[in-house]
Amino acid sequence: MPDDDRPHTDWQPGTRALPSFHGLAAAFRAGKDSPRDLLERCIATIEAREPEIGAFVVYDFDRARTAADAATARWRDGTPLSAIDGLPIGLKDVISTEDLPTGRGSEIFAGRPPERDAAVAWALRQGGAVIVGKTVTTEFAIGRIGRTRNPLDPRRTPGTSSSGSAAAVGAGMLPVALGSQLISSVMRPASYCGHVGVMPSYGVIRMDGMEPVCPSTDHVGTHTTTLEDAWIVLRHLSRTAGPIPGWRGLHGPAEPPAPAKPRRLARLYEPDWQHTDADCRAALEDALKSLCATGVEIVEPEDDPVLRRLEAACATSEATIMALVTNEMRWPFLDYDAKGFRFGLRLGPLMEKARAATMEDYHDALGARDELRARFDAAARTYDGFIGLSASSVAAIGLDNMGRPGATAPATCAGLPALTLPVLAAHGMPLGLQLVGAAHGEASLFAHAAWVGWTLLEGGSPAR
Template structure:
């Protein structure tokens, strides 16, 4: 079966003009779900989903019958990772805990999408509490491979063409890595740029809300609806791009490094100024600090739930909780402080290297075989720890599986990253097979 993602930007234009109707698009997405879900298993099952969407789409169209006043995401079906609270749904968070113990008020991100005219298509599968214990979701680009985690269902749903937009979260690498594995675009804005209210927390100091779309133009539409104070920009010049080198890059596989080199060559051929930037020499310490922080905050977040429902947690989550419980107050404070120090250092290194954006692999390599391991998030970790914005775009394939190029900007430069990202995306989209 061949899967084609739906592109958000042309759908937005067609729906707002009236060339497409929300009820028809919702029905088309349901048809796509029927055709793909046995293979992909991206969504939690929902009884009466098609009828619900028909009712909601019909009501939406009646409220906005004038094309001139239709909201930005009018009629767009959205997949929502099942750690976001959504009115009308329970929240299971990929766990065996009673939904009544977890479910809460609708998340701010979902509310913003609804205000922009979007329709909640369904809840997408996730690993337990966005940590591990993978669901049965498969990669649309290779059914024998993981789609990544923990935003497994959201990435797979967009890649399979079931919905044109999906919400995910990233605490280490759960937007950039699944986007890369599934051959789509993942955008993680600067820390806090999309509110996390109404999302089951993992480690609040580094939890980010992000999006999955087929392309960067779609990510821009979603960001405008979701991000605080989003102001689109139109840069006059191409950015200077810095390929990150050193111990951080050495964590990638040969395929991952070859993919970045191929992307850099394609960008250079397209007229971009490419430079090499040595940085993150202390990546081992950064990795350890982030893991300490996430374990400690996971233990704090889950203390009451674990006291009552400890026997329902997966072994991997129990191990993380136990590690987190052993972290002292001073160690946690130092780990939290390290975020701001790394953010400052990244900004200073970008400035001192005379580059605008940094390039690196979105994942160590292509999606691993099997669905019991969601892959290593290590290539995303430092950017998540620092809270800087990161964009993953498809850039080549290895043995038919997608590779992702991770593009990083200084903290707060989200609008420039997305604006420049469209040109970068065009320059690398025809790379094809990457030699390793």
């Protein structure tokens, strides 16, 4: 290994940059801690680390302090607006806000005045959350890469496209940040930065005001240090912003699901597995062995034709998403293009494809997605979920080396809920364990993930 590839950290599974926000509620109520105090701890970390990491496009501590003070008073009065009242949160800069500009990583939008709150921003404020700032995104969450650094090793990428949200949570600047995922844009950066990343089922949270390039496939997702914080945020967003019109919302209890042992999991060999090195493979295999040792059955595709057929469909999932992208981006990107707006490196070639895209191509891609969903649904009748890596490797050295996005493409394309747990390490860096659930099976997925995380980190099982 060349000298400058040596790890700068020796990250260990179980490392948490911040405690759970959900766990602070009792202290808030008792007056032993407060949203304002929590915010000040976050601001101290931001001031210490932001100059090196560059997670934010813009922040506004004054507004955040005012909002945190109001939340502090509500908790002490016993009248919090919601489970996330006072939560300091960062928003990927594709999410429109009425009090901060929204640049979408693009020169077209840079410097525009603030707009109407996106549905999720409005829903956060309804619940009392404290929007601290907007975090760096690639251009329109798909193009040119920003300059954010990985908080665990500043030579490395934090992952894309929710780079700033991942870096902010990974550095402990914030307990929660929102991202969006079209292929891997929440789970891969969460894997690279060593925290929990969750993408719920497609449609459970309204996307208005986010202007995704591919509205049929893009998801709002969360970066958090804990599963329970992801649960309370996603559930609040789904119930307050509502689902994407015509889709169903997130189903489950107000309290984060208690750990539950999965019976049988299907091994998911993500499409980029061939690029996964021996150390990363070994980290996963060790974890799977530990789970098997507790009695969880983990089935390989070679042992079940249903899984072999699923794996074949997964192989083309990234290509299917890109075919959907090049059709759905026609509006408004062909209009932007005709007006002479300039795009960064990755968007140019996509525009060429958008120009050539036909409705027949689009119907083919929708058909491929329908088939992938059907194969996942068939497997979900026999398995409690799917398990694999969240990324083909740890974060690479070089801010432009964003890594391969294929590991999470199957679940994203199919619109299934998926999450990454920071329970594996390789090369001194974190590597995410991916768990995928059945469509709208968030409650079971969270319960299984809590059990798996506990089992791998504590070496025991809360359910035994």
